[in-house]
Amino acid sequence: MSAPALSARGLQKSFGSLVVARDIELALPVGARYALIGPNGAGKTTLINLMTGILAPNAGQILLGDEDITALMPQERVQRGIARTFQINTLFPGLNALEAVTLAVAERRGLSRRFWQNVADNKEAIDEAHDILVKLQLDDCCYQPTRELPYGRQRLLEIALALATRPKVLLLDEPAAGVPSAESHIILDAIESLPDELAVLIIEHDMDLVFRFARRVTVMVGGALFAEGTPREIEANPQVRAVYLGQAGRG
Amino acid sequence: MALTQNLQSPQLYLQSLSRWRPAEIAFWLATLLPFVLAPNYLSLASQIAIAALFALSLDLILGYAGIVSLGHAAFFGIGAYSAGLISRFGWGEPLTGLLLSTLAAGLVGYATSFIIARFRHLALIMLTLGFGLLLAELANSAGWLTGGIDGLQGIHTWRLLGHFNFDLFGTTAYAYALAVLFFVFLGTRRLIHSPFGLALRGIRENWVRMSAIGAPNRAHIRTIYTIAAALAGIAGALLAQTTETVSLDSLGFERSAEVLVMLVLGGAGRLYGGLVGATIFMVARDQFSGIAPEYWYFWIGILLIFVVILLPNGVLGGLPNLIARWRRP
Numbered sequence: 001m002s003a004p005a006l007s008a009r010g011l012q013k014s015f016g017s018l019v020v021a022r023d024i025e026l027a028l029p030v031g032a033r034y035a036l037i038g039p040n041g042a043g044k045t046t047l048i049n050l051m052t053g054i055l056a057p058n059a060g061q062i063l064l065g066d067e068d069i070t071a072l073m074p075q076e077r078v079q080r081g082i083a084r085t086f087q088i089n090t091l092f093p094g095l096n097a098l099e100a101v102t103l104a105v106a107e108r109r110g111l112s113r114r115f116w117q118n119v120a121d122n123k124e125a126i127d128e129a130h131d132i133l134v135k136l137q138l139d140d141c142c143y144q145p146t147r148e149l150p151y152g153r154q155r156l157l158e159i160a161l162a163l164a165t166r167p168k169v170l171l172l173d174e175p176a177a178g179v180p181s182a183e184s185h186i187i188l189d190a191i192e193s194l195p196d197e198l199a200v201l202i203i204e205h206d207m208d209l210v211f212r213f214a215r216r217v218t219v220m221v222g223g224a225l226f227a228e229g230t231p232r233e234i235e236a237n238p239q240v241r242a243v244y245l246g247q248a249g250r251g
Numbered sequence: 252m253a254l255t256q257n258l259q260s261p262q263l264y265l266q267s268l269s270r271w272r273p274a275e276i277a278f279w280l281a282t283l284l285p286f287v288l289a290p291n292y293l294s295l296a297s298q299i300a301i302a303a304l305f306a307l308s309l310d311l312i313l314g315y316a317g318i319v320s321l322g323h324a325a326f327f328g329i330g331a332y333s334a335g336l337i338s339r340f341g342w343g344e345p346l347t348g349l350l351l352s353t354l355a356a357g358l359v360g361y362a363t364s365f366i367i368a369r370f371r372h373l374a375l376i377m378l379t380l381g382f383g384l385l386l387a388e389l390a391n392s393a394g395w396l397t398g399g400i401d402g403l404q405g406i407h408t409w410r411l412l413g414h415f416n417f418d419l420f421g422t423t424a425y426a427y428a429l430a431v432l433f434f435v436f437l438g439t440r441r442l443i444h445s446p447f448g449l450a451l452r453g454i455r456e457n458w459v460r461m462s463a464i465g466a467p468n469r470a471h472i473r474t475i476y477t478i479a480a481a482l483a484g485i486a487g488a489l490l491a492q493t494t495e496t497v498s499l500d501s502l503g504f505e506r507s508a509e510v511l512v513m514l515v516l517g518g519a520g521r522l523y524g525g526l527v528g529a530t531i532f533m534v535a536r537d538q539f540s541g542i543a544p545e546y547w548y549f550w551i552g553i554l555l556i557f558v559v560i561l562l563p564n565g566v567l568g569g570l571p572n573l574i575a576r577w578r579r580p
Binding site: 092102125 | 261262263264265266268269441442444445446447448449450452453455456457459460461462463464465466467468470471474478
């Protein structure tokens with residue numbers, strides 16, 4: 001069997017005496033549809049920050065395929081195939097969606113050092129960016145500055161920017177956070193149409209979304225992995241229900 | 252939220268952003284007016300062109316990449332002293348002198364860019380300030396080379412293209428400064444609409460997101476800092492060549508602050524912001540210092556406060572908004 005797309009081995013991270021990641025062992029196979037759930041402060045976003053290189057672990061390793069990427073800078077990890085979205089919109093407010101995604105494509109294609117050539121001359125990159133926008137149904141507003149886009153569209157743009165890096169692994173940090181429930185199906189549609197070979201890990205509080213999307217669910221509590229299994233197993237696990245599902249109010 | 256613009260292909264849309272607009276052509280034609288309308292003010296006009304070029308270079312790092320510098324005059328000064336020294340050592344040919352001075356400023360810019368790219372925000376402001384002060388004192392203490400407080404004397408600039416003498420009226424000076432400004436502007440305009448220019452705007456808009464799409468932010472910063480330093484060096488060299496003197500204030504803190512004021516007045520992050528700001532600033536200085544030479548900063552202060560409060564994005568950014576607000580019933 002081939003190596004997992006992304007794996008964490010014995011990851012440790014603490015801020016002073018506060019342990020935010022404790023012996024994390026996680027392996028995302030190619031094409032994974034995993035969810036990471038847990039109460040607030042369980043260390044879910046911290047784990048994404050460790051895997052994307054925003055935080056450095058105190059101990060442990062992160063591997064992308066067979067390659068140890070623990071010491072790499074965030075942008076080097078992106079170049080090797082880990083992309084993420086942010087829980088709080090982290091976009092380019094003054095750029096429009098076309099410019100933003102074209103920028104991401106240009107960075108991946110190594111065009112962004114060219115200061116003598118018009119952006120518009122890079123037809124392939126622009127078309128690629130536009131295709132991504134069409135797939136996420138952002139093409140009808142792609143000439144509007146990002147700050148003027150409705151919130152749900154901005155959440156989709158988070159995903160569009162991540163996809164523009166052509167990732168092997170995609171880490172989605174609460175992609176539907178703050179989206180009114182009437183619109184959350186747009187986000188879910190976008191997530192369900194992600195390429196099959198992409199390994200996806202999603203952090204989400206919306207349990208409907210988690211149970212519809214994920215094939216495996218990992219529960220995190222207090223910086224440590226607490227339980228792992230299929231959505232059905234997790235739902236049936238009495239301990240999980242006690243620490244998490246009960247308080248999340250899923251009946 | 253559907254827009255009618257969708258009839259356009261994305262490529263054509265991006266192309267349309269870099270098209271020359273009529274107002275731009277009018278602007279550049281207007282720069283020729285001083286030759287006809289104000290032949291007595293050509294020296295001032297050439298000073299404005301030089302200040303505009305300097306402000307344009309600051310705009311590249313401040314307006315487009317979000318690097319606030321309080322020491323940009325360092326590169327202006329390096330350009331000025333290089334051009335002055337090349338001439339003093341016997342080579343007064345302006346174009347080669349300009350090129351060598353540009354290289355000198357660019358090289359120092361490249362060397363310092365490695366430090367600059369590692370810092371952001373307040374630390375960056377202090378670093379650029381510190382670097383500027385350091386260089387100013389170096390020039391002050393190296394009197395044997397720079398002439399110290401007396402300035403660099405004995406500069407003689409040869410005829411431009413072997414033909415046009417730098418006369419007292421400033422005709423050649425303005426034509427020279429304007430031509431160089433125009434060519435630098437063309438290059439800058441191209442850079443802004445390039446993939447690299449887009450990446451710079453990305454850095455200004457959101458540093459974290461840039462790393463998250465795999466962008467080498469620091470490498471981008473190093474490149475633009477080097478380019479901006481070289482362009483500031485061109486401005487400094489032009490001043491040295493056209494006035495045939497270089498003084499310590501060419502790399503002093505005051506010049507760094509002034510160019511920042513010009514850019515804020517005109518509007519940072521807009522190609523014409525530095526050009527318009529420099530014009531307002533230099534004309535205001537000329538007029539106000541005619542009234543009361545000692546207090547002219549008082550008026551600049553009032554102008555600056557007025558612009559920042561009423562037109563937060565500078566004259567170019569704020570005027571359209573102000574007009575729109577005034578038209579609304």
